[in-house]
Amino acid sequence: VTRINGVAVDIKAVDGYAILPSKEMSPQEIEREEAEEKEGTRRDFTRHWINYSEPEEVDDILKHLEVILPQIQPDVKPGKNIPSATQWARDHNLNISYDGGRYLQMCCPVHGDTKPSLSIYHDGYYCHGCGAAGGLFSLIKLFTDKSDDEIYAEFPGIKKQKKTITDNVIEIVRERVKLLRDHNNNSYFKLNDYSSVGINLLPIKSKITRYWIATTSEEVIDKLPSESVLSYVMNHYDGQCVATGEKTEIFRRVGGDRETIWYDLGNNNFVKITKDGLGVYPDTDITFIKETNQGIQEVPTSQSVKNIFKLFEIVNVKDPAQQTLLLTWIINAMLPWAQSPILLLCGARGSGKSFMGRIIKRLLDPVEGDKSELLVNKPKDINYLIGLLSHNAVAVLDNVSMIDRETSDVLCNVVTGGVIPTRELYTTNDQVLIDIRSKLIVTAINSQIFESGSGDLAERTVSIEISRPEDNYVSEEYLNEKFSEYRSVIFGAVLSLVKGYLRDGIPKAGDKSEFRLTTYASVGRYLTKALNLQSPFDKAYRLNQAGMSQTSLEAEPVTEFFIDFVRQYNGVDFQNSSGWGISTEALFNTYFNKWVAATNDIGLYDQKLPNNSAKLLSRLKRIEPDLRKIYGIRIETTGMHRGKKWIKIYATDMSLLNNEEEEEESEKKAQTSIGEEWG
Incomplete structure (x- = not known):
């Protein structure tokens, strides 16, 4: 107890x-x-x-119970002949469903439930269904018709109580908010008037909420509540919200479903998009959260889809295939339910990749004053990265040099809209940030930014290669002015294309696709037809994915070993194993170590390599999907044989490997020729 x-x-x-x-x-x-x-x-x-x-x-x-259990505030002082709330309830034969000795359970008369949700404790009561709570005095009034004077007459020991500051603050907050919770049970105040803070939804356990409660209460009671009062009130409403708050899905900038999409313009107006049309409305039937840095979007002045091509007068993307993939990413980012690949903008210094990232951010999710402070190239840690992503509908990471395995796992969740599986709460300004739905843009000098074993993330990335506009530079100031001129019509084209996709592009239930990100692919196919694009989406995306798979393989030093192994031993039955393949122990001890010795002799590999058969097999399983896609190499686990684990490694099409070998020979000859000329 x-x-x-x-x-x-x-x-x-x-x-x-x-x-x-x-x-x-x-x-x-x-x-x-x-x-x-x-x-x-x-x-x-x-x-x-x-x-x-x-x-x-x-x-x-x-600790959890300290937050969510009711904090009963006695409304009478202990005195002679004053019963406890539980004793009074027993004495007056209330319809008690369960008597636990220290507390009673019964149906709540406030909201008329049928399952006992009202608990009566020593000092008062609390309803876990509707949040009704009070002390003994309040309990008596709840179950009787007695006036205050009659209660004082019955219990002379009860003295008239003044409202405490805590009581006043709780009442002030109750009159001004609605309690909401998201699907992760994070608690929010939805403010009736948010002009003082500029945000309509406040995470209850946050610094800005503490500030709002303090300043709002001071205006009413002419006294600033103490820190202990503020903490109590926040804990009180956090527990009440978890128990009784309205559960709702909360969106940033874009929300809705396959029937209706809403876009938050940031000025208390919303664009409603359906397959039948567009319209701007002062209210919406879904819930948006407005961040402190959220900017105001331009109201579209045209709905011509052809205006989307004005974007390419501003950003440096000339290749038709790259244009197809970029437009697909932009429209896909406007679909709340869609998994969105990471948009990787690659180019040398001076190619305009960072500027392009800012333009796309401003087009879809502008920030206050069109500032670019959200562009960060080195997140302080994973917590900071998750905070950045969770506060933006579109986030930009600029000039990234390497994405490690831990970051890769987080970004994979960004693509799929998943929840970070951890008991640790990631926080920014005290806000619980678990659910991630941001669309992410990354800029880098080249596409080789993935650490070994990050093939899953590479497969969920679209790479746009940007060349330096040699001898054709224009000032960034001029391009910004151009974007300001075209912004409303380009955004209008984006909205019109989203409308068209809702009408003509959504796949039918059961439709199959060769691509993992099925919605992204369906958007690309729709745009190919709607805009009569020069480069069809399927071909452009297929080549792009092959390139990302190749990049992932190049990041893994053991890739070359498996390619060489299959070239030499494809179809070989090792140790007369009758089709078992090769044991992982033999693969590591004999063949891999021999390859390492040979390659290290000529200085090819100084990277950290696996030091046992289990780690080698783990590396192989990571890159197997890309090996299969690019080289037709497959891996099958055949089981335990002779006390060891056995696998088969083979190629379904040796021509893919032979072509690769021929290309390598050509490169060597070219390098030799260049060397002779230089010599």
């Missing part, structure tokens, strides 16, 4: 779990609660399942 927030809580161990509070439960009730917990639909937050054998989990749940 422990006491939290003045509420007695029983912790009862049952089959390795703890039930809070202690209660006899049937197997059916336990099964139902476990199912509700997995689905995220359980609302009874005074009961929580944990692994009781893990001490740190017990500590975590106690």
